[in-house]
Amino acid sequence: MSPGTLPQPAAAPAPRNAEVVLTLEHISKSFGDNHVLRDFSLELHRGENVVVLGKSGSGKSVLVKCMIGLLRPDAGRITVLGQDISTLDHEEMDQLRARLGFLFQSNALYDSMTVRENLVFPLRRQWLADRRDQEADLVQQALEDVGLADTANKLPAELSGGQRKRIALARTLILQPEIILYDEPTTGLDPITAREISALIRQVQQKYNTAAFIISHDMDSVRLVADRVALLAEGGCYAQGTYEELARHEDPRVHDFFT
Amino acid sequence: MFSSPFLAETGAIAQFAGRFFREGFRPRYEVREFFHQCYVVGYQSLPMVGITGFIMGLVLTLQSQPTMAKFGAEAWVPTMVGLTIIREMGPIITALVFAGKIGSSIGAELGSMRVTEQIDAMEVSGTNPFKYLVVTRVLATTLMLPLLTVLADGIGLYASYVGINTQGTTTLALFINNVLSGLTFAEVLPAFFKTFFFGFAVGLVGCYKGYHATKGTAGVGAAANSAVVVSSLLIFILDLLAVQITGLLGFN
Numbered sequence: 001m002s003p004g005t006l007p008q009p010a011a012a013p014a015p016r017n018a019e020v021v022l023t024l025e026h027i028s029k030s031f032g033d034n035h036v037l038r039d040f041s042l043e044l045h046r047g048e049n050v051v052v053l054g055k056s057g058s059g060k061s062v063l064v065k066c067m068i069g070l071l072r073p074d075a076g077r078i079t080v081l082g083q084d085i086s087t088l089d090h091e092e093m094d095q096l097r098a099r100l101g102f103l104f105q106s107n108a109l110y111d112s113m114t115v116r117e118n119l120v121f122p123l124r125r126q127w128l129a130d131r132r133d134q135e136a137d138l139v140q141q142a143l144e145d146v147g148l149a150d151t152a153n154k155l156p157a158e159l160s161g162g163q164r165k166r167i168a169l170a171r172t173l174i175l176q177p178e179i180i181l182y183d184e185p186t187t188g189l190d191p192i193t194a195r196e197i198s199a200l201i202r203q204v205q206q207k208y209n210t211a212a213f214i215i216s217h218d219m220d221s222v223r224l225v226a227d228r229v230a231l232l233a234e235g236g237c238y239a240q241g242t243y244e245e246l247a248r249h250e251d252p253r254v255h256d257f258f259t
Numbered sequence: 260m261f262s263s264p265f266l267a268e269t270g271a272i273a274q275f276a277g278r279f280f281r282e283g284f285r286p287r288y289e290v291r292e293f294f295h296q297c298y299v300v301g302y303q304s305l306p307m308v309g310i311t312g313f314i315m316g317l318v319l320t321l322q323s324q325p326t327m328a329k330f331g332a333e334a335w336v337p338t339m340v341g342l343t344i345i346r347e348m349g350p351i352i353t354a355l356v357f358a359g360k361i362g363s364s365i366g367a368e369l370g371s372m373r374v375t376e377q378i379d380a381m382e383v384s385g386t387n388p389f390k391y392l393v394v395t396r397v398l399a400t401t402l403m404l405p406l407l408t409v410l411a412d413g414i415g416l417y418a419s420y421v422g423i424n425t426q427g428t429t430t431l432a433l434f435i436n437n438v439l440s441g442l443t444f445a446e447v448l449p450a451f452f453k454t455f456f457f458g459f460a461v462g463l464v465g466c467y468k469g470y471h472a473t474k475g476t477a478g479v480g481a482a483a484n485s486a487v488v489v490s491s492l493l494i495f496i497l498d499l500l501a502v503q504i505t506g507l508l509g510f511n
């Protein structure tokens with residue numbers, strides 16, 4: 001698989017003093033008696049990759065779906081690019097989503113459309129009429145960014161798992177979002193492909209200065225992509241710090257993830 | 260609280276219909292997708308509907324002709340078949356075939372999109388999936404079924420003409436004259452109008468079942484299956500209502 005045309009990844013410093021682009025304040029979410037999130041708070045800065053670690057079923061995907069507005073939290077406030085999303089109507093939320101990218105765990109590619117149509121779909125939906133003449137260039141650029149320039153006319157079913165993940169990332173990148181939410185981007189991939197996807201996440205951050213919120217429990221990937229790691233446990237932000245800081249953490253609950 | 264699953268489902272479908280009317284007539288209008296759906300549900304159903312209509316007309320004629328001959332009323336076969344096809348058999352058979360073909364396909368397609376998160380992906384792309392997927396399909400089925408019914412009626416009547424000519428000789432002009440002599444607008448128009456409701460029911464139930472599919476691939480199968488079952492049942496209920504209403508209005 002081609003590694004793409006972006007610069008090779010390098011450890012990026014955590015831009016802790018950069019502008020805050022996403023804030024989660026005291027988020028709670030329950031499904032019946034199952035209290036998935038309890039008083040979860042976290043901030044994301046521009047150009048920063050934050051990984052949220054947690055056991056399966058700990059509420060990581062629920063958290064990320066609350067951020068994009070697919071689920072509504074029972075309590076708490078989510079501010080994205082300066083806007084409290086609970087106050088936005090459908091159209092305002094759509095406009096905000098143009099500045100947010102979301103990479104689904106399942107990729108969620110439109111299986112009846114070709115790769116090109118998958119990429120063009122969000123462009124056309126976002127009223128980017130002024131970009132119509134640039135459509136072909138934007139598709140080509142997004143495909144080159146993920147190293148799959150020759151797959152435009154293929155259907156998702158004709159691609160491998162890693163290629164589908166890359167195309168899903170290209171579909172996210174085509175709107176040039178300021179924040180990207182990744183829901184377990186390496187789950188189900190072999191270790192080599194998982195490493196390539198992790199490198200790609202880092203490359204995207206460096207090239208476009210995007211902030212990323214990454215849900216993962218793949219520690220190899222976490223080490224490669226994280227500027228900061230937050231541990232989700234008992235529904236809250238149990239601990240946070242750099243990968244190295246948490247790896248040295250004395251609390252066995254934190255330490256167990258790194259051994 | 261009364262928690263019958265049947266009533267809960269009926270209420271949920273009614274709410275879904277309410278959402279269709281609330282969202283369907285406000286911009287943005289998904290014109291391109293609507294025409295695509297008209298092509299899919301209308302044009303691509305033509306062969307199926309055509310064959311069914313032809314067989315319906317032929318069988319009805321061949322089975323009724325001997326009985327009518329016994330009473331010396333053979334000359335009334337075109338009138339009787341015309342009335343039967345246009346008032347009842349054409350709309351109901353076409354709607355049931357349509358429910359089987361289109362209702363199941365909409366249920367399976369939307370169900371599959373739901374369980375693979377494609378509907379969520381659409382929402383995240385800034386598209387209202389309800390408008391893009393549901394409104395376009397329901398409008399397409401509502402407008403295409405009446406057209407398909409008219410076509411099936413025409414093909415059914417032609418098949419009846421063919422059937423009559425296998426037993427004897429009748430000119431097309433005489434056949435058409437006999438058919439039309441037994442029909443009035445008060446009979447044709449209610450039969451035509453009810454097909455809009457049949458089409459709406461097929462589209463709405465198919466979309467509802469698919470849009471709310473859960474539990475993976477088994478859920479997709481269940482969505483497709485129940486879309487056909489529920490919309491077929493609804494077609495019969497609507498037909499019963501239609502006959503009551505036309506009776507009250509003095510059209511029966």
